[in-house]
Each structure stands twice: as structure tokens, then as C-alpha cells.
Amino acid sequence: QVQLVESGGGLVQAGDSLRLSCVASGRTFNMYYMAWFRQAPGKEREFVAGIDGPIDWTYYSDSVKGRFTLSRDNAKNTVAPQMNSLKPTDTAVYYCAARLGGRTYSASEYDYWGQGTQVTVSS
DSSP states (O other): OOOEEEEOOEEEETTOOEEOEEEEOSSOGGGEEEEEEEEOTTSOOEEEEEEOSSSOOEEEOTTTTTTEEEEEETTTTEEEEEEOSOOGGGOEEEEEEEEESSOOOOGGGOOEEOOOEEEEEEO
């Protein structure tokens, strides 16, 4: 069992930066593929970024590529997206997710989820 706790959300202006964090419980954190999703009101949950466990390969959705950078610290059981040049379209609840296995963009294939943290970007 893995528990995920997100933090770092808030209200910012367009062009600002924000860093989220997700802390995971458990002793085998490095075995999990970690990802961030987001869900805006009335929209489906969408993949934002993901990172492999042992080798730190990162993947980004086209909507955040070049603006978001995802990193993980296996010693501290954390995964954190640095979000730069934020836009009002980035406004959503952001969720941390974990799964054993490889990369997937499908939310239904993730086994563990955090409670979410709200990010609001004003214009």
C-alpha cells in the first residue's frame, strides 16, 4: 500500500511559477512509476507529466512541455513538478499518482492517488 500526499498548490498570476510536491509512504518508492494528472471543472482527468523510478526518464504532455520540469528524489520519497510560465489554462486540481510498471497516460491504470491540490492561475 502506498499513500500519496500532495502540497504546494495555490493562487498565482499568469507567468508566475509554482512548485508542487508529492510525498509517498512505503519502502519501495523507486519501483513505482510516478505521474501527475490534473482535472479542470467539467473536464476529464488528464496526464501532465511522469517519471520512471530507477532511471528518471521524464515524459510531458504537449500542453506543458518546455514549461514544467518533473523530478524525483528516491531517498526522500518525493516527486515534484516545477511549473513555470503558468497560464490560466493550467488552472486545475493536480493529482499525484503511482503505479508499478511502465509509463501510461491512462488515469485508470494507476493504482494509487493523492487527494489533490488546487492550482489557480489568474490572468
